[in-house]
Amino acid sequence: MNEKQSATLNRWIFIGGLAFFLMMVFLVPGVVKMIIVAVLLAYIFDPIVTAIELRGLSRTASTFLFFAFVVSIVWILASFLFPVVVGQLVALQSGANAEQTAGVILRLQAVIRAKLGFLGFGDLNLAETIDHFGTYLSSRVVDFIVHEGPTLLIYGVATPFMVFFLLMDGREIKKGLISIVPNRYFEFALDLLYKMDVQLGNYLRSQFIDAMAFGVLSTIALWLLDVKYFMFIGPFAGLANLIPYVGPIAGAFPAVAVSLFVLGDAAKAIQVVIAFVILKLLDDMLIQPVLVAKGVNLHPLLVLLAIIVGGEMFGVLGMLLAVPATGFTKVVLQESIVTLRKYRFTD
Amino acid sequence: MNIDLKEFFTFGKNEGRQPLFRDTLKSIPIFAELGRRELAAVERILHKREYQAGEVIFRQDEPGLGMYIIESGRVSIIADGAPGQVVELGDGEFFGELPLLDGGSRSATAMAKTSCRIYGFFQPDLFSLIARNPRLGVKIVMSLAAIIGMRLRAANERVEGLLHSAREKRGAEKTARSKGAR
Numbered sequence: 001m002n003e004k005q006s007a008t009l010n011r012w013i014f015i016g017g018l019a020f021f022l023m024m025v026f027l028v029p030g031v032v033k034m035i036i037v038a039v040l041l042a043y044i045f046d047p048i049v050t051a052i053e054l055r056g057l058s059r060t061a062s063t064f065l066f067f068a069f070v071v072s073i074v075w076i077l078a079s080f081l082f083p084v085v086v087g088q089l090v091a092l093q094s095g096a097n098a099e100q101t102a103g104v105i106l107r108l109q110a111v112i113r114a115k116l117g118f119l120g121f122g123d124l125n126l127a128e129t130i131d132h133f134g135t136y137l138s139s140r141v142v143d144f145i146v147h148e149g150p151t152l153l154i155y156g157v158a159t160p161f162m163v164f165f166l167l168m169d170g171r172e173i174k175k176g177l178i179s180i181v182p183n184r185y186f187e188f189a190l191d192l193l194y195k196m197d198v199q200l201g202n203y204l205r206s207q208f209i210d211a212m213a214f215g216v217l218s219t220i221a222l223w224l225l226d227v228k229y230f231m232f233i234g235p236f237a238g239l240a241n242l243i244p245y246v247g248p249i250a251g252a253f254p255a256v257a258v259s260l261f262v263l264g265d266a267a268k269a270i271q272v273v274i275a276f277v278i279l280k281l282l283d284d285m286l287i288q289p290v291l292v293a294k295g296v297n298l299h300p301l302l303v304l305l306a307i308i309v310g311g312e313m314f315g316v317l318g319m320l321l322a323v324p325a326t327g328f329t330k331v332v333l334q335e336s337i338v339t340l341r342k343y344r345f346t347d
Numbered sequence: 348m349n350i351d352l353k354e355f356f357t358f359g360k361n362e363g364r365q366p367l368f369r370d371t372l373k374s375i376p377i378f379a380e381l382g383r384r385e386l387a388a389v390e391r392i393l394h395k396r397e398y399q400a401g402e403v404i405f406r407q408d409e410p411g412l413g414m415y416i417i418e419s420g421r422v423s424i425i426a427d428g429a430p431g432q433v434v435e436l437g438d439g440e441f442f443g444e445l446p447l448l449d450g451g452s453r454s455a456t457a458m459a460k461t462s463c464r465i466y467g468f469f470q471p472d473l474f475s476l477i478a479r480n481p482r483l484g485v486k487i488v489m490s491l492a493a494i495i496g497m498r499l500r501a502a503n504e505r506v507e508g509l510l511h512s513a514r515e516k517r518g519a520e521k522t523a524r525s526k527g528a529r
Contacts (some may be wrong), residue, residue, distance in 0.1 A: 183396060190412055197471075
């Protein structure tokens with residue numbers, strides 16, 4: 001095969017690969033979601049496995065050791081937290097403090113009717129609305145568990161497997177991908193991949209650590225404030241914090257709702273709001289400047305658009321992945337342009 | 348054909364395991380001090396490329412990422428301004444090693460004179476190797492530094508030789524001029 005035929009074949013392999021990927025995105029979005037999550041997790045944990053490798057162990061042994069450690073941690077945490085989580089779930093189901101909640105709802109309804117009656121809230125029936133919403137929500141949750149449960153279980157098992165193999169063979173996979181790049185673009189592709197690797201790794205890891213820190217701090221704050229279900233709301237606030245602007249509000253919302261409608265304590269709700277404002281200030285002024293990579297600054301409008309598009313395409317997970325995915329795209333484009341300028345491909 | 352589908356589908360795991368190439372690698376000064384396991388670690392990060400006769404491997408003034416080791420075939424090194432090829436390299440020889448250290452641009456163009464099988468050893472992979480196995484990384488970097496140092500010393504000697512002969516020539520011309528004046 002001569003050089004021209006070889007270049008044509010390479011081009012077709014690239015076009016075919018891209019077409020296959022796009023087809024996968026539209027036909028089996030679940031698999032694509034799983035791959036994206038696995039790749040992101042592998043990026044985040046790669047330095048830990050490399051640090052173990054530094055002790056003289058092989059990559060395979062390092063990956064095994066890391067997974068054994070993660071499984072042990074999850075096991076220990078689960079054995080400690082399981083009773084707490086079950087207790088909170090039971091409380092959630094039984095709807096504790098129902099009387100107090102009804103009192104708060106009625107008081108809130110009276111305030112809204114009196115102050116906002118001119119806006120058409122005069123005949124508002126808050127208790128009925130909340131009851132309807134609760135019924136709708138529980139039916140949706142049951143529906144979700146019945147229909148999506150088996151798929152989620154498969155993804156839940158398959159994703160760690162995928163992360164394991166990506167961590168173990170990540171370098172070989174990258175090498176295999178690079179091997180199909182035509183000779184003329186080979187060094188450029190390698191250069192680009194390396195720069196993207198560094199920037200993307202830093203960005204994703206900083207996002208992950210930030211989410212973890214915010215999650216842990218929120219959990220502690222809610223526990224100190226004696227807010228129920230803090231074990232659910234805290235980690236959720238950490239995850240939601242990955243979504244800029246909307247995330248912190250979405251993270252605080254369940255805690256405020258629980259304080260108002262489950263505990264029936266308006267003062268507690270105010271305390272929760274204050275706690276979240278303090279946490280967000282801490283995050284913005286202390287955690288993020290130290291952790292978050294400065295290279296990936298995204299315009300607020302771009303972030304909002306990305307969240308909307310991510311939500312439309314992949315639901316809640318899409319919203320969570322929208323910002324890292326936009327950051328990834330920005331890094332790819334940025335580095336491609338910078339690196340392309342250095343090479344003379346017009347020759 | 349420069350792509351190796353077998354390598355692609357096996358994620359490059361089949362590559363670099365031939366003991367023959369390990370011997371070639373061992374004969375290269377940069378890797379001469381490495382043990383068997385260390386050579387195997389180096390082999391794992393090399394990129395196998397195949398070039399047709401007349402195909403450019405890299406161009407002068409373009410950014411360089413690292414060096415190439417010729418397993419089989421012949422490579423011409425051509426520099427702008429220099430007539431013809433600067434040097435022709437063959438099996439077991441290596442070229443383009445300076446960017447491995449400084450990541451600078453290529454000082455010449457490398458072109459395959461015949462069909463070639465070449466292994467690329469690049470800075471990002473060297474950095475990653477240093478991060479994972481600093482002892483091996485330091486060995487390689489020290490060997491590289493020694494080679495560059497040797498070349499610098501040789502270049503210095505050459506410059507000194509040229510200066511010396513220029514001085515001698517100027518002295519001889521001066522003597523001839525003074526003799527002529529007399």
